[in-house]
Amino acid sequence: MPSRRQTIADDIRTQIAAGQLKAGERLPSETILASQYGVSTSTLRSALALLQSEGLVEKTHGKGNFVARASQRHTYAGGIRMPFEASQVGPTLRVTVRTTRLPAQGRLIPLMQVPANTQLTQFLCIHNEGNSPHSLARIYVPCDLPPNGPPCESPSCRASGTQPAGPCPPLAEIRERLTARLPTHDEAEVLRISSTLAVLDITRVAIDSTGRVVEAALLVLPSHRTDAYFVTRAVPAESRSEG
Amino acid sequence: MPSRRQTIADDIRTQIAAGQLKAGERLPSETILASQYGVSTSTLRSALALLQSEGLVEKTHGKGNFVARASQRHTYAGGIRMPFEASQVGPTLRVTVRTTRLPAQGRLIPLMQVPANTQLTQFLCIHNEGNSPHSLARIYVPCDLPPNGPPCESPSCRASGTQPAGPCPPLAEIRERLTARLPTHDEAEVLRISSTLAVLDITRVAIDSTGRVVEAALLVLPSHRTDAYFVTRAVPAESRSEG
DNA sequence: GAGTGGTCTAGACCACGAG
């Protein structure tokens, strides 16, 4: 038997699909909706959480619930991309970067394949779309690596974080591990998202042709606004590399 | 200011990391934990939901909350894989397949790049680990395609669903789009997971060397037990294709 | 049947946004 939250979510979803609720339109307040459906506000909120996780509804504290505009959705492009392919999908993002140095600790040691306490440069990147933050990236490179500026400061950095290729030794491989989880307190605060809504957690490692790890990136993207997209071509690749 | 749920989650997370709570161990009941922390059961449950989304805690209705064993985690391998690479990661899975025919509708039309109502074969695959279901895959192929059995029936099908390559025209490209969302009622029921816990939603399209879509797969994986993993090599690939 | 988690209620109180 479907739960009430599912029934309510289905009803609103149908109204959105049918165009009875238009993109950008504000829904009645949660109190009103709850009484309309004859449920408590908690139940109604959990129904809205379903729609929010599907990207159909956007909530704003103090303002209300809104039918999402399709354009709100971003695409994280995985794998190795040419610079010009970088920001072709999704709205434009403005990046703020904070650079620090720190010794390799914990997860970073196996990720970067360096001894403990190796000096790393950390780039803490926050991508903003207008006023509102969109995604969070912590990017690490060995301190002795970047010759002409870190990858993250490139204007062609991607929705996710960065353009990892550089002029130095050519990039050979990208490994990306992806899962979803609820955000930490800090992440929810920085991204200004509900702490009940899952984020995509992407760990990306870039390896150059000498086998060296030249970058590790820890990315946090709000799942209700983000897709990750991967294209893999078969091995005997045509010479389309410069296309 | 961190919320109570975060404080509680942090405390239990620390206990797990420190080994005070061992893998497989059962936590006290939610009622007891709630009174220990001086919160309501709702708040305590939302704290456990955080840990569950991180894969640190597994809940079983009627039994209790358990510290997860690391081995519970599966890996979905994205991109094009050789058959022998298929099921090398994660525990072994048993697959049940239900085959039906249906005309192309809705999302499937643009996905498979076919006219509406084109006959498709659907494979509804459920992957089981022991008794408990793990993942759900709906795989579509054009009806006129499979010459010697659908890809899904291959014994080398992957954690996710299938081994899309076949002997026919060679596979040229895999496109995978990935996001996270809360499960539908049906998905939560089939996978026997909490409807408050996000799933990974993967849409995979396989294209052969003639440009034809030979497979579309809609995959649903519980995010708290699943990583997706993608490896992309640079374009002038070494001849490691038979390795 | 005893004990567990799952869903849901009917509130209280706080934090945010806009006028």
Next chain:
DNA sequence: TCGTGGTCTAGACCACTCA
């Protein structure tokens, strides 16, 4: 200041597991 969503409470009742 007012209306909104966010967090939290203290329960009730149901569904599942196991003895």
